[in-house]
Amino acid sequence: MGALEGRVAVITGGISGLGRASAERYAKEGAKVVIADVNAERGENAASEMSAGGAPIEFIHVDVTSEESQQALFDDVVRRYGRLDTVLAAAGVSSANYVSGEVSDMNDEDPEANFLHNRAISDWQRVIDINLTGTMITDRIAVQHMLKLGTPGTIVNIASIAGKRPLVGAADYCVSKAGVIMLTNVMATELATTNIRINAIGPGFIETPMTAGIRQSPDWMDNVMMMTPMQRFGQPHEISSTALFLASDESAYFTGQTLFANGGMFVG
């Protein structure tokens, strides 16, 4: 029996990086997995590639910044599968200009150009809209469905070490992730006496398309190694195993927690 046998899982940002690794892991553990993402073309390809490995994984298009789009996603899943057991909110961007898998958003030549006082407010708004408001909309719609279904549910939000440690040039990202940590704390407390548990993961630097720019930048690589006692990037499977723990009954006494899978940061 897999840890998620017979359960229905929705994973936003599920076609790439941490979301994708988690989708594959959840499916291996017996879940029926729906991956939801803004990139429709990549999404359809990802779903058929991932399904070739075993359990069918379905793709549904969603833009997490749109309440309407997320409502349609969750309504569709609940209508067709009759249940919603676990949700992983993994959709996110590292900066306003980041497009997953396409362009590097690093600006090594003039780092100060990325300081908050030099950035457009529209850049700030975009990152907050996707990372924080998008996660909030995912969580609240999932909770509404879970309460209506009356069955136990787990929600896992992907925060970041950036929610705790200031990263120069990434104020929007850091604040969005600090917000995700507090969103998790508040919602978990509000729901503590229900059957719904909400936790978060705070990854360090993990080898996904989002960190491709960092891995090509000698200055950033020095920073990452300085911050990471284990002296290496994490692998997506090292985050998906944490997601699986928080999604499953193995974490039954956890709610409102952020587990930092970060190669030894914040130790002291």
Ligand SMILES: NC(=O)c1ccc[n+]([C@@H]2O[C@H](COP(=O)([O-])OP(=O)(O)OC[C@H]3O[C@@H](n4cnc5c(N)ncnc54)[C@H](O)[C@@H]3O)[C@@H](O)[C@H]2O)c1
């Ligand atoms: N990779 C890391 O080192 C790292 C560290 C800490 C936190 N995180 C967080 O983990 C999550 C996943 O990142 P990743 O590294 O897998 O990056 P990724 O770029 O591989 O995946 C992010 C996914 O989110 C999707 N997405 C972006 N905007 C969206 C929108 N509006 N609606 C729906 N989907 C959207 C992208 O299309 C992409 O598939 C993000 O929230 C990121 O901030 C990543």
